[in-house]
């Protein structure tokens with residue numbers, strides 16, 4: 075029996091069922107046709123976060139940032155490079171906490187930048203403070219070993 079994993083489309087918010095062995099084949103969203111795995115940092119809002127954090131296929135690593143935060147802006151290109159390195163292992167996204175102010179309370183974020191990783195509806199990792207690319211990759215690679 076093929077095992078299906080859940081992966082939310084970042085573009086339209088549709089949860090897709092992706093057979094585990096198809097994860098490496100550039101799966102597309104069944105609704106909008108967008109790529110599910112891009113190797114790029116997706117900009118998400120709270121509604122997408124709430125759906126994509128339920129995914130089982132890959133960990134979702136979210137960079138909570140704000141435009142006024144210097145360390146956040148410094149980390150952004152590092153996060154982008156990490157997204158390429160982690161393609162197929164984790165999906166990276168960023169969420170602007172200034173535009174979506176309720177997230178700070180909802181996810182107990184007291185300082186930014188904060189990286190929080192989610193899988194199957196649970197927080198599976200968190201790091202507060204700016205990171206360079208190798209640190210981000212290491213953080214995310216450690217997650218993939220955690221049980222679903």
Ligand code: ZN
Pocket residue numbers: 083084085086087088103104105106107108
């Ligand atoms: Zn879609």
